[in-house]
Amino acid sequence: MIAAAEAMTTADRSDTNWDRNPILTVENLTMRFGGLVAIDNLSFNVGRGDITALIGPNGAGKTTVFNCVTGFYKPTEGRIVMRHGPGHQDEGVAAVTASSNKWGQTAEGAVYLLERMPDVEISQKAKVARTFQNIRLFSGMTALENLLVAQHNTLMVASSYTVGGLLGLPGYRRAHAEAIDKAAYWLERVDLIDRADDPAGDLPYGAQRRLEIARAMCTQPHLLCLDEPAAGLNPRESSALNDLIQYIRADHGVSVLLIEHDMGVVMEISDHIVVLDYGVKISDGDAQFVRTDPRVIAAYLGVDDEEIEEKPEIASLVVEALGEEAATEAGIAADGAPPPEAIAAQADSAAGLADAKAHPGTRPAGLDGAREGGPDRLTRINGIGPVNEKKLNGLGIWHFDQIGAWKKKEVEWVGSYLSFPGRIEREDWVGQAKVLARAAGKAKTTRKGKQGGGQ
Amino acid sequence: MTNTADTRIADSIRDAFIAALLVAVLGFFFLALRTDIAPGGLALSTRWGLWFTAIAIVFAVRLLLNLFVYRAPAGAPKPESGIGKMAHRLSGYSTVFGYVMFALAAALPFIVMALFPVQQRQYIDLAILIMTYIMLGWGLNVVVGFAGLLDLGYVAFYALGAYSFGLLAFYFDIGFWVALPLAGLLAAMWGIVLGFPVLRLRGDYFAIVTLAFGEIIRVVLINWSDFTGGPRGVSGIPKPTFFGLDFTRGEGGFADFFGLEFSTIHRFVYLYYIIFILAIITYFVTARLRQLPVGRAWEALREDDIACRSLGINIRNTKLTAFAISAMFGGFAGSFFATRQGYISPESFTFIESAIILAIVVLGGLGSQIGIVIASIVMIGGMEMLRNLGFLTQIFGPDFDPVQYRMLIFGLAMVLIMVWKPRGLVSTREPSAVLKEKKKIGADLIGQGEGHKA
Secondary structure (H helix, E strand, O other): OHHHHHHHHEOOOOOOHHHHOEEEEEEEEEEEEOOEEEEEEEEEEEEOOOEEEEEOOOOOOHHHHHHHHOOOOOOOEEEEEEEOOOOOOHHHHHHHHHOOOOEEEOOOOEEEEHHHOOHHHHHHOOOEEEOOOOOOOOOOOEHHHHHHHHOHHHHHHHOOOOHHHHHOOHHHHHHHHHHHHHHHHHHHHOOOHHHOOOEHHHOOHHHHHHHHHHHHHOOOOOEEEEEOOOOOOOHHHHHHHHHHHHHHHHHHOOEEEEEOOOHHHHHHHOOEEEEEEOOEEEEEEOHHHHHOOHHHHHHHHOOOHHHHHHOHHHHHHHHHHHHHHHHHHOOOOOOOOOOHHHHHHHHHHHHOOOOHHHOOOOOOOOOOOOOOOOOOOHHHOOOOOHHHHHHHHHOOOOOHHHHHOOOHHHHHHHHHHOOOOOHHHHHOHHHHHHHHHHHHHHHHHHHHHHHHHHO | OHHHHHHHHHHHHHHHHHHHHHHHHHHHHHHHEEEEEEOOEEEEEEOHHHHHHHHHHHHHHHHHHHHHHOOOOOOOOOOOOHHHHHHHHHHHOHHHHHHHHHHHHHHHHHHHHHHOOOOHHHHHHHHHHHHHHHHHHHHHHHHHHHOOOOOOOOHHHHHHHHHHHHHHHHHHOOOHHHHHHHHHHHHHHHHHHHHHHHOOOOHHHHHHHHHHHHHHHHHHHHHOHHHHOHHHOEEOOOOOOEOOEEOOOOOOEHHHHHOOOOOOHHHHHHHHHHHHHHHHHHHHHHHHHHHOHHHHHHHHHHHOHHHHHHOOOOHHHHHHHHHHHHHHHHHHHHHHHHHHHOEEOHHHHOHHHHHHHHHHHHHHOOOOHHHHHHHHHHHHHHHHHHHHOOOHHHHHOOOOOHHHHHHHHHHHHHHHHHHHOOOOOOOOEOOOOOOOOOOOEOHHHOOOOOOOOO
16 A cells, blocks of 8 residues: 555656666665654655755654664664765665675765664765754854864874874875865855854854854765754845755755755755655655645645644645635635535545545545534544545534544545545544544533523 | 932841851851860860951951942842953963963972072972873863863873883883883773773763772772782882983982082982973873864864764764873873882872862863963962961961861862852863964853763
8 A cells, every 4th residue: 555655646757866866765764763653664765966855744754864864863674875976876786785784886986875884984984964953063163163173084084193193294284274275165155254263152043054064065975964954044044045055066066955844945946855744755756746745735734723824835835736715715714614515526636536435444424414503623633634624524524423433444544535544543533533522512411401491 | 229228238237147147156166165175084165255256257347248349239240350350361361371381380490499498399399299280180181171071080090100110110120211101001001991881971970980990990909919019009119210320329320420419309300300391291292182183073072972973073983082192191190100209009099189180170171271280280289388377377376277277278269269260260262273363262152071061
């Protein structure tokens, strides 16, 4: 089933840069923390020279993927291949995988199996650099020193592992001057040259983010991983950041993998977007493909109402995907009450799942309309958003007790129908619904009793 | 306005009264009552006058302070006072200050001989002691100040250096100058050996394990009597020679060779210059290392080890080099200690030694080399100076023995310094590389590394 879903959600594979010429391939990556599955069987490619964005709701496992790629976590299962040469180099990768080596030389260049390497070697040898969500600069050192620390390994060799440096050999002095030039170049690039001798901790927030990117670039990476680079930036800084990332890609040939919540940044600069939800890949393609993918919309709309209101970029995604009318009906812009059939039809078409029989399990029995007293507010169940409520209404599900009566088969069917298998169990919709149904029943009887007494 | 002034006066009086009450309670047992040795036991005598005077002084001073000094509202930052400014200025002119200190230190034995001909031996001996601690402080500074690893067992390497030389001399009859580099190498090797198991530890756990290592070394030295002499120690350790010349009376001695009149002071002056040169070497090597990639990696490690890993810096090797280099200088100093004393025993290498060296580093300001010099002079010199506080007997009466109050006064001084300069005497950091203009980095931004994190 997963394979089928994968095939369905992935864009046409034949002609994308990331499938033709991937610099990084993540295959069947699984990361478990005790019983918690943070990433489940995730596979995707990062194209050479592409800017690839990894997006998803909070807790989707994006940073965990980063930590696996950069060696901060050791994945439970899976393979992460980094290639310095062009193309797939399938034979070389297979050869290294079969051996016990961490990397191997191929005709096109070296291939590295990142899941076998410690973080230090990933930066040093595989040339993958990263930044952190919460900035990790050396705050008591100057901006210049931060960039010199990043060139540690080059300088260590040049100082013949300290001995030459201690004696002040000319080779080291030359290397030191070059390192300073390189640091000055990057300081110029990120517009911090005037603050080179200021401690990093004194710089404003936006400048610290830029300095961290410059520091990562000083390790001469082939792949740069940015963890929420635009977080906390104002619109002007954010657009400067876009320029910087594009400059890095264009002038230094560095591929970029970034996690970002700012959809403006993502949509504007990404060549390729991978969407995660609960550790599972739900969409993979270019910006146009992803923004119209019903699974992405479902994932973002599965979140609470407040969150949608807080995140206009999601609302705009929904609007674009469903068309103004449907979005309005979905309760994002206004609270209308259109006829249930119309919504059902719309929801079906939005999900691209007109044929209800295509799903495994049994379709839950529905009612023709809400019972007397009006439908229950299904969005009170944690995990059901306005769009899913409408979709469920379209199935004839109007009341908590209906959901409370679902068995395993029904849950499976609805999960597949709403395009997020497994989530209903995880969020325990059925249990929540039972509680709510009981509460609603009680409320009704007391209200009736009071009314009776009044008359 | 007057209203607030009134409340202020009332508050001041109340506060002064509380302070006076405190003194009354505390002082009752220390000042008012007094036990004297009398026939058949102890006799109690009272000194009410002294007690009342103390209470009155505290009340008056407290009141005056409240009214005229503590005027700023509580919590408002107070400007740095006298010594604070001085220390800041000292660090500001650290180069000039350093040169002056260097020149003074280089000429010290001759200055002492000229100024204090009677006490010259005592003062030069003190100078040697201070120099030894300066060197140890600079050595420990590599691990604690630069790399930010709180090492509570540094004395282990001091002991290793001392015993390396002591035992080499005892078993193989090796002289100081040959044993010195061997002692350094052995200590460095042990630094790596002891460093390995603690690499994965962080914070408090790291500090506790280093503390344990310090004790283990000492306990081994005590119990392995067949080899180390156990609690009896090693005696008869040879004195250093001056290019083969012994500092002995008569034919072939140093004085005889140079046609000088024999004097025991020659040996002390020579010892002083040995430790002076060793300390200067320590200074230049550690200062230079700080500007090399390895030193910058140490400091980066102190600031953020996770960021270091992401930049491809091998944390294990970086920590181990810090350990080894620090241990090596400890070993050199230990070897010097052995030759100066001529006799070593495990008693010289207790935890209090580690604590004193660490206190010097912390008091001087983590990572600051000039601060360590000041702190050593204040701590070691001050502690010795407190032995001869003859004038205090004139204040507290002829029964007052200043030696007994030495540690108390000293502890109080330490507390005061730490209250007034919580990050040490010289808390600013100088950048290791400069693009245009050298700026000091304030203490609030500098990380303190492992063992200091809350």
